[in-house]
Amino acid sequence: MQLKEHLLHIIESLPRVVPETWLAFAFLLLVTAELVLKLTRWSQQTSTVLWFSAFGLSLAGLLLVILQWNAPEGYLFHHLLYLDTKAVFFKGLVLITTLFVLLHIRVTHAQLPPEFYAILLAIVLGLCFMTMAVNGLSLYLSIELVSIGSYLLASLGKGKLAAEGGIKYLLFGALSSGIMLYGLSFLYGMTGSLDLTSEVFANHLAQNHLVIILIVGFLTLGGVLFKLSLVPFHVWAPDVYEGAPTPIVAFLSTAPKAAALLLLMRLLSALPADFQQLMALLALSSILLGNLSALWQNDLKRLLAYSGIAQAGFALVGVVAFSQAGFESATFYIVIYVLTNLAAFLLVDLVSSGRPTLLSLSGKGAQLPVLAVCFVIVMVALVGLPPTAGFTSKLLVFSALWEANTTAPSSLLTTLLVIGLLNAVISLVYYFKIPFYLFFKEAREANHETPKPAGTALVVALTVLIVTLFLKTDWLMLWIKQL
Known part of the structure; x- marks a missing residue:
């Protein structure tokens, strides 16, 4: 040329x-x-x-x-x-x-x-x-x-x-x-x-x-x-x-x-x-290490770091399917993860006082009820439970994996499917520590500086969007199916 x-x-x-x-x-x-x-x-x-x-x-x-x-x-x-x-x-x-x-x-x-x-x-x-x-x-x-x-x-x-x-x-x-x-x-x-x-x-x-x-x-x-x-x-x-x-x-x-x-x-x-087996192994390792390590964390940001490792493994589950459905499910998963993580870190800043640890959340459920309820919904989304889009995202990636395993059965894909679903249950333990400290632990401080209304409004908007995309999944999937 x-x-x-x-x-x-x-x-x-x-x-x-x-x-x-x-x-x-x-x-x-x-x-x-x-x-x-x-x-x-x-x-x-x-x-x-x-x-x-x-x-x-x-x-x-x-x-x-x-x-x-x-x-x-x-x-x-x-x-x-x-x-x-x-x-x-x-x-x-x-x-x-x-x-x-x-x-x-x-x-x-x-x-x-x-x-x-x-x-x-x-x-x-x-x-x-x-x-x-x-x-x-x-x-x-x-x-x-x-x-x-x-x-x-x-x-x-x-x-x-x-x-x-x-x-x-x-x-x-x-x-x-x-x-x-x-x-x-x-x-x-x-x-x-x-x-x-x-x-x-x-x-x-x-x-x-x-x-x-x-x-x-x-x-x-x-x-x-x-x-x-x-x-x-x-x-x-x-x-x-x-x-x-x-x-x-x-x-x-x-x-x-x-x-x-x-x-x-x-x-x-x-x-x-064919990188399917290698990607399945990486997804399985990330899900296991992320969830098991998060169980022992008291610092909120370290907990969310190990959570992020596990969540990346779950997103990879859709990629492991190596199909159009797998691509769409992985894309949907990463969009919901982005929204949920943005809300989670904003809540860490707004609700925790001083160093962001689990103890810093003690009693904040009564002091900041709106933010505390949003925090609970965000944790429910990260676990993958209804009525949040986190449930839909996990359902889609594991459905794509099930379809791929049915088409071409593999012991590693079956293991990933079973252990991945079990780890979603294990994650309940550390994600639900946050609601426990918010609502069932006594407050360490008599007073807490009330966040600005703009911060609360932004969190509420993200939380409503996470719930809305569970009820109206097609709003996002229509865009993804055009990719």
Whole structure:
């Protein structure tokens, strides 16, 4: 292909990445605004101005993504990226999550340094590229953009816990990144291409032994599994969740997982080998380790960290089905998980006083009845019980797994089905500790500062949405079935 044709294709691709271009501009604008504001008489209001700027820019980015919904599908920049409705849906989910996190910061008056907002939008930019990545180069660069920003965010808290969590996140992130890059180098050596969608890539890779493909594929998936906090790439999660500010944890536990799930499904569909058994083993390990470890936790954020590991395993159950129903169920699951986790971390900030432990919730059910009831509903959703969308999400992923196991019976899939359902029961023990402390433990404090009405309204809105999507599942599934 001549240089003129290359340039022509790049120019034709540019209008298809308007949201990403906008986010890159927004990042540069926030960095410049921070530097300028600190030199003016508005220096004391820098964080407030940047919050409004970040919210407005993110909202504009969401509108630009929505406009892409009916855009024609196709490759961009010579098969580096692929724009389709799946990418648009997940980009929209990432930006909606970002807006909720910014609202979380506003209603809880979280004290975050001004540079947080620029870093946040840089991560969102990387996540948007992750949803479209179909080439080894774009895959690696987008994950690294997200990872570097995430390391910085995890270290923004105060004290030793934040520093320790940030260092562990960096070390384990660098390790998983190196593993992924090692796998990609093998793929390139075996195929001569990094285009995961090309026939040359698939044909050359299929000529290798199945065991080799599985090993190299697992290495390549390392960076994605790290973002999902799946076993054995989960070690960073509890320390980062405990040490980082709660709004940052709310973001890191939701948006990257959503983008990573789509990227995982794209990778698995591109690799010629059958990864069903390996994914089933990872899902089973994550569900067991996450639930059993959460049983012993007293810190709310560590409890939700281990819960997140288990929830990622449950989302992977839908992927294990390797079917259209499995994709739809996994997508539905991650959307409900994002909504539920956002509500859970906001409630941790609003209800707990001081360090967020189970004891800090004692007696808050009587002091803050509306928030306490919302907390109970959110925990019911994480367990997977009606009348919440958490029940529907677990029903869908296990139904897809049952269908896959009926079509091609496997002892490992049967084990995953049985132990997965049993673990949903085990999770009752630690999730329902929260209602127990809220309503059946005596209050440790005579008074508690009443949260602002805006915070309560945001929690109630998320809780109502979680219940509504149980009653009206089709509202969300109609969008997912179009992907």
